[in-house]
Amino acid sequence: NWLSNNIDWSLSRERYWGTPLPVWECADCKHRECVGSVKELSEKAGRDLTELDLHRPYVDNVHWKCSKCSGKMARVLDLIDVWFDSGSMPYAQWHYPFENQDKFKTQFPADYICEAVDQTRGWFYSLHAISTLLNEDISFKNVICLGLILDGEGQKMSKSKGNIVNPWDVLNAHGADAFRWYLYTATPPGQERRFSSDLVGEVIRSFTLTLWNVYSFFVTYANLDKPAALTVTAGTNDLDRWLLSELNVLVREVTKAYENYDATNATRPVEAFVEKLSTWYVRRSRRRFWKNESGADKQAAYSTLHTALVTVAKLIAPAMPFLAEELYQNLVRSVDASAPESVHLAEWPAVVDEFVDESLNREMDLIMRLVSLGHAARQKANRKVRQPLAEAAFSVGNPAERKALANNIDVIADELNVKQVRLLDAATEAVSHIVKPLPKQLGQKYGNKFPAIQKAVLAMNAEEVARALLSGNAVAVKADGEMYNILPEEVEVRAQAREGFAVAEDGPYVAALVTELTPELVQEGLAREFVRRVQDLRKTADLDVADRIELFVEASAGLKAAIVTHKEYITAETLATKLSFGAPPARTSLVEDEFDGEKLKAGLKKV
Ligand SMILES: [Zn+2]
Incomplete structure (x- = not known):
């Protein structure tokens, strides 16, 4: 609460270099005069001082007779504190009020100023203090206050530690745009932020x-x-x-x-x-x-x-x-x-x-979330995305979400590369849960009541407890005649996919993929693997996206059968006008590869 406990600000400093205090004092009777302009000073001194350098030592040579006792008026030797200079910036920069009164009015108070947090008691304050004295008004409307910039490990940069980042190294390596963007996005400006190239x-x-x-x-x-x-x-x-x-x-x-x-x-x-x-x-x-x-x-x-x-x-x-x-x-x-x-x-x-359309945005957010959950489930099953799977089934939160899912079955099936998408009748169809009250958290909180609480939690329906906790809700538990609110972080919930499913969960959402592969699915997966290799080959052959090609293929039996079955799909995807089996002729771009236990040699020619 620094501002309300603010103490008087000593205006003078015993220094030599800086802005002299414009105060003259009579050597005899101590009468003081404060001078407001060069014009006023000239009148008092009785000579034109327009060209005078207003700093020490020159200004100290200006004297006049005291109006009270005819003693000698001499400038007090002190300077004015530098924060007064900084705070006078809005006026001083325009030589206001002697000049540029219109310009000053269009620019004051300022829209915003920007400096580091250590200026709170310095510049930010002195600007307002002086404008309050002069105009009873603020000096600026907004402050963007910058926190300290730390090194990449969060340590304060210092010369002795040698952890200072040279801005030019960063600018030369990554450019000014990325530099700026990082500073804007890393943390709100007032907070400390890590910084490294x-x-x-x-x-x-x-x-x-x-x-x-x-x-x-x-x-x-x-x-x-x-x-x-x-x-x-x-x-x-x-x-x-x-x-x-x-x-x-x-x-x-x-x-x-x-x-x-x-x-x-x-x-x-x-x-x-x-x-x-x-x-x-x-x-x-x-x-x-x-x-x-x-x-x-x-x-x-x-x-x-x-x-x-x-x-x-x-x-x-x-x-x-x-x-x-x-x-x-x-x-x-x-x-x-x-x-x-x-x-x-x-x-x-x-x-x-x-x-x-906010509801459309919500719907698409949900679909993206479900798709990403589906991919997570697929990863657990260790099945590549190019391998089609029979089915993805989901559990979602509410009727609106069920409707959103129904509206987007095709999108989800396409993204996840599955033949069928449906709602789970209940999450328990694909996944079961084990709940384990955590002795560390609950023991610390409830002491010797823990065994009773643990017993009570384990006696409850594990699926209901898991569903509530996974959705971020507390669970009310009755133990030894008392009620306890058990929080999500106090119980470990472990999911177990049921036989034949790979499952991923996120809050109230469950994605379950049927992992069993039929011979048809395996063939389709092989066809997709083949297409990917042809697309890579198109790139290495430096073809344009619209170039048509002729394909020559030698493949092991399983892969060949897959290519024959999916020939139409393959030629459409790769823009092939012709696909033939046999050794690729000379001067064609070639790829040789082995995958999923199959062997491939393929060549392409632009037509
Ligand atoms: Zn005097």
Whole structure:
């Protein structure tokens, strides 16, 4: 409570260099005068002092006769405290009130100032103190206060420890955009934050490259298709509607954060959006861009992705000015010469309220969550994503979520590469639970009551206890005639998948995959493995995304049978006009590989 206990501020300092106190004193009667301007000083001294250097020693040579006793007036030798100089900055910078009165009025009080936390008692305070004395008003409206910057291990940087990070090393390695973005997103500015070249490099890996890959995906296909007007309309495709809804929520959030001088919340949500844009929208929409024919759906995909990228460029412009400009120049200026010259001159994006559909956002969040849970279950079963599985079954929280699941069966089946998606009749169909009251937590809390509590918990229905605790709720337990509220962190809940299932859980959500493989599923998995190797081969052969090829295959019996069964799928996926078995002819790009106990030699030729 420093401010209300504030003590008097001694204005003078016994120093030589600095701003002299403008106070003169009579040597005889101690009468004092404070001088307010050079003009006033000149009048008192009886000579023109316009050219006088107002510092010591020159100003100390100015004297006049005391108006009370005719003694000699001499300047007191003290200086004024430097914080008074700092606090006078808003006036001093304009030589106010002697000049620039209009300019001063348009700039005072300041919108915001920014300095480290140690300026709270220094500059932040002296600015307000002086403006309160002069105008009974504040000097600035907002402060962005910066915490200390620590090294990568959280230690204070110091020269003697040698753990100082040279900013130029970081700038040269990762660029100014990543540097800024890290500082904005790492922690709110007032908190201490770790800093190292590697942490800034992580921005490139986790954010910049993700955004760049989406951008480069768009540019690759747009250059092939040359889509017409890219104005976006309320589309019919669920993915487009969802992306535009998320985008407008993002614009709303980021704008609000910037208006509140909240750099962290103006940047972090963009990262989350770009992640969804990349791992969900582009992944799920990829095929819409691959289609040969151009149609309304393809056009809608182009317009939606273009709008998202241009809007993101504008939203990151204050924080990542160079990347934003690069995106904008190519996405906007190269196709529209009448557009503002730079992203930094473009209008800030406006929220289009009719595009926002919160229930759709919730629905898609749930689907993404279930898919990621499904992938976690698959990992436990150690089955590659390319291996189709018979079934994924889910347990969700409420009727709205059950409906959302039903609406998105196809999406989930496609993402998880399963033949069938359904609701579990009950979570217990795929998983059972063991609950174990923890002696350390409960013993510490309840002492000798622990054995009775433990016994009571174990006597309850384990599934009901587990479900409540996994959902983050407490469980009421009666032991020795008393009620206890047992918390989730006080009981270990262990899940056991039932025979034939691989299971992953997250709160009230359960994903269960049927892990048994039929010969048909194995064949389909092999066909997908084969397609992946051909796609890699297309890349190493440096083919364009639309190039047609001819395929030559030598394969062991199981793989050959799979390729024959799924020939249509394979040729469509790889843009092969012909697939023949036998040794690849000379001068074809080749791949040789072994997987899942099968052998493959394949070659391709551009046709
Ligand atoms: Zn006097």
